[in-house]
Amino acid sequence: MTDRPSIHHAAAKGFGAAAEAYQESRPDYPAALADWLRDELGLAPGRVVVDLGAGTGKFTPLLNATGARVVAVEPVEAMRALLVAAHPDVEALPGEADHLPLADASVDAIVCAQSFHWFARPAALSEMRRALKPGGALGLVWNVRDARVAWMAALTKILDRHQGDAPRHESGRWREVFPAPGFTPLTERRFAYEHVGSPERVIVERALSVSFIAALPKDEQARVADAVRALIAATPSLAGRATVSFPYVTHAYACRRRD
Template identity: 40%
Template sequence: MEQDARLLQSSFGAAAVAYAEHRPDYAPAAVRWALDLAPGPRVLDLGAGTGKLTGTLVASGVDVVAVEPDPAMLAELRRTLPAVRALPGGAEAIPLPDASVDAVLAGNALHWFDMAVAGPEMARVLTPGGILAGLWNVMDDRVDWVAGLARVSGSAAIGPRDTLGDWRTATAGAHLPDNGLVARFGSPEQAEFPHGQRRTADSLVATIATRAGMLVMPERERVATLGRIRAYLASRPETASGEFTLPMLTGVLRVRQL
């Protein structure tokens, strides 16, 4: 993994409390589709963060184990979901035995993995016929004010996996490395499911502030960017006052181990 990617990935721990408060959960229909081909109910939430996907999985009734490398993020997950088995570890060294889960899911995390190492690890812990799926919450930039927000925010705040217009292209090759492992899995499938998050202008700014590009941005630039976003939201009738729904979708990339 390149050094700048490592810096971005390691930035979340300092904002773990804000991440837990402001980041959205995942559309239940997306989780159901991700698991549809799995042979059983044992699911690994890999790169689980503060448990946004974990909570949706628990609500769906499956047996979940969460694995997260950042101590601060893991502490938040354990605080909010104390009944879930939550382990320290990463995608490149999963602390589970061979063939121990029926599905490996990653919520807004698959793109952070070193897939040359993580791909074989995920294959190792999966049962035959098991599912590997990445899920991403993306803003629906088919909506005019959302498209405008993406333009005003800039790529550090709203990147190529954060809007519907770009996420399919940005994630299409993210599932497995081309090192022979691909032959052990079926063809990848992508699908999107309607989702939304109730926000105010202040809470949407706080949500955007938890994105990796914002967390590593120099303070002066960060303040200016958030100020620009706040001014844009104040200028739009959809977001200028009170609560509104941020139009989103949960996109899923799914493959099945043969």
């Protein structure tokens, strides 16, 4: 037995089963984040950055492009395997946010892209502070569905009936750990982003890659897919189109370790 927090069952089961779907259907991130990584987090050659909750490595290329040395930490083996295959130059470690496989004051920045809501706990923040150098940066990034788009509310309704107790960025509960001891206040930037592709890929497969949907029995997943396809067929801006745009707003937050 162990007193270490285990990862949420929806993440363990859903992401373990749907790692390839996650990699194929999830959007990338706005190119404008390159300036944010440089200016807000100080990433540059000679620095070390941790991609925490790195998943299949969707955010890793942006970190690599800064010239910093990237260390990925990901607890789900199936996702970490895809990351290693795609980015063999990146050191990829198993580990959880509450028990980071990192030495004290050893890294310049930690970035949690699409992941912090899974481990938004004081213990995890304490671990991040331990691993960061004095003045080191913590970045939190999420691609969030743009709720201003009319059909998005219907899609959200289809998905949310299955969410159970899975942590979500949209709930806002991750904010409850801030302001955090030993960190400066959060700053926020927002960027518009569009994921362009076939409706099946960027809407249907994207929906099926959601952790708590991917954790459902196959017959229930099929019903979700049917409902999403029916929504596409009933939406004039989506129906019959070979290519559609799935709009996001990318939220980027930053703070620094202080003593």
